[in-house]
Amino acid sequence: MFAAGMIGIALTIILILGPSGKVNANRTSIPLDLKSNTVPTVETGQSAIEAIEPVAAEQTALIGTKPATAQETPEPKMSWQSFTVKEGDTLSNLFAQAGYNNTIMYSVLGKGNKNKELTRIFPGEDIAFANDDQQKLNNIKLTRSPLEFVTFNRQDDNTFASETHRRTPEVSVAYTEGEIQSSLFLAGQKAGMSQNQIMALSNIFGWDVDFALDIRQGDRFSLVYEELHLDGVKYKNGKILAATFENQGRKLKAVLYKDSKGDENYFTPDGKSMRKAFIRTPVDFARISSHFNLKRKHPVLHKVRAHRGTDYAAPTGTPVKAAGDGKVLSAGTKGGYGKTIVLQHGQKISTLYAHLHKYARGVRSGARVKQGQVIGYVGSTGMSTGPHLHYEFRVNGIHRNPVKVKLPHAQPIAGAELALFEQQTRDTLAQLETLQNSYQIALND
Numbered sequence: 001m002f003a004a005g006m007i008g009i010a011l012t013i014i015l016i017l018g019p020s021g022k023v024n025a026n027r028t029s030i031p032l033d034l035k036s037n038t039v040p041t042v043e044t045g046q047s048a049i050e051a052i053e054p055v056a057a058e059q060t061a062l063i064g065t066k067p068a069t070a071q072e073t074p075e076p077k078m079s080w081q082s083f084t085v086k087e088g089d090t091l092s093n094l095f096a097q098a099g100y101n102n103t104i105m106y107s108v109l110g111k112g113n114k115n116k117e118l119t120r121i122f123p124g125e126d127i128a129f130a131n132d133d134q135q136k137l138n139n140i141k142l143t144r145s146p147l148e149f150v151t152f153n154r155q156d157d158n159t160f161a162s163e164t165h166r167r168t169p170e171v172s173v174a175y176t177e178g179e180i181q182s183s184l185f186l187a188g189q190k191a192g193m194s195q196n197q198i199m200a201l202s203n204i205f206g207w208d209v210d211f212a213l214d215i216r217q218g219d220r221f222s223l224v225y226e227e228l229h230l231d232g233v234k235y236k237n238g239k240i241l242a243a244t245f246e247n248q249g250r251k252l253k254a255v256l257y258k259d260s261k262g263d264e265n266y267f268t269p270d271g272k273s274m275r276k277a278f279i280r281t282p283v284d285f286a287r288i289s290s291h292f293n294l295k296r297k298h299p300v301l302h303k304v305r306a307h308r309g310t311d312y313a314a315p316t317g318t319p320v321k322a323a324g325d326g327k328v329l330s331a332g333t334k335g336g337y338g339k340t341i342v343l344q345h346g347q348k349i350s351t352l353y354a355h356l357h358k359y360a361r362g363v364r365s366g367a368r369v370k371q372g373q374v375i376g377y378v379g380s381t382g383m384s385t386g387p388h389l390h391y392e393f394r395v396n397g398i399h400r401n402p403v404k405v406k407l408p409h410a411q412p413i414a415g416a417e418l419a420l421f422e423q424q425t426r427d428t429l430a431q432l433e434t435l436q437n438s439y440q441i442a443l444n445d
């Protein structure tokens with residue numbers, strides 16, 4: 001499901017960011033201090049955690065794994081069969097493919113499905129079955145990713161015990177930068193970024209830059225990010241630690257911060273959230289069919305009547321999202337507006353969504369909504385010439401142009417957290433600076 005989602009997003013980028021063209025981008029991978037995140041994962045229940053080889057002795061102690069014992073019983077001879085889980089596979093048909101019946105499957109699952117890890121199988125994972133020399137199922141290995149596998153081993157009492165094995169990749173820091181000739185997508189690829197990273201970069205700056213409309217040739221980006229390695233071989237690109245984006249001469253900078261609750265978000269270097277308290281456009285895949293215009297001639301009444309909002313044309317049934325966290329002030333029919341929702345956000349701001357086809361479940365007067373939550377669906381109720389969302393943004397009761405109004409930031413970092421923020425982000429920001437400079441020097445050599 002996740003993978004399918006990412007493909008959708010990647011396609012969206014291609015569509016939004018335009019056709020192919022010349023791209024100027026370069027990439028450098030400068031190994032820096034290894035930041036190893038060797039925090040053990042704690043798990044409860046039947047499973048035990050064991051690090052996979054090779055783990056140094058002191059690291060073993062740190063991770064808290066079982067030290068290897070000197071006298072281990074010699075491995076019995078096993079014959080393995082391995083399968084890749086496909087879409088639509090069930091546990092029972094995987095067992096059947098390997099030649100085991102349901103009785104055997106249930107004996108592996110154990111009393112009360114205690115080995116329920118085995119029921120959570122996903123397409124793309126590998127499952128391997130091993131028989132002992134008496135052709136009896138002895139061991140199952142479920143490989144979820146290069147970083148995780150689960151084993152189910154027959155015990156002396158013929159029950160099976162599960163063990164989850166996780167690897168911590170070695171993390172190094174890398175840097176890349178690029179210049180956009182035609183699209184962020186192409187420039188990002190040229191800079192060696194993965195599709196997920198390009199998506200992440202556009203999400204970080206997406207509150208300030210409209211990647212469909214604002215991008216110009218010559219816009220630049222740079223980023224410091226994690227590279228994950230297994231046994232010294234690069235496994236994949238990791239998260240972005242800090243980044244810059246230069247859009248039409250405007251310079252933006254963001255740094256990742258993990259707060260004291262463990263939540264990770266991007267902030268400006270002085271601790272303002274990169275996120276805004278409001279999303280600009282409450283409906284995706286729509287085009288503006290009518291702008292905010294105080295002197296518009298009304299399309300139905302044919303009289304000059306102020307258009308105090310923005311119209312987004314979209315097919316009937318397109319989800320409409322709450323622009324920000326807030327409370328439903330009203331959800332009901334409002335004359336020419338048809339089915340209409342009004343949200344109150346804090347003391348000053350309210351937003352209005354009109355001509356809806358219907359309301360989302362649970363959206364009624366007094367209900368709380370979160371930013372991005374679907375509150376209703378585009379329709380053509382009331383005085384309307386076709387399916388569209390009429391959207392209004394009011395500050396202290398005064399209508400403002402939803403496309404242009406300055407949107408307040410989400411909560412900045414404050415108080416005691418600020419010291420922690422500064423301490424944690426100082427090194428990353430310094431790294432970004434150093435790498436940008438050394439990259440420029442390398443280019444000019």
Ligand SMILES: [Zn+2]
Binds near residue numbers: 309311390
């Ligand atoms: Zn309108």
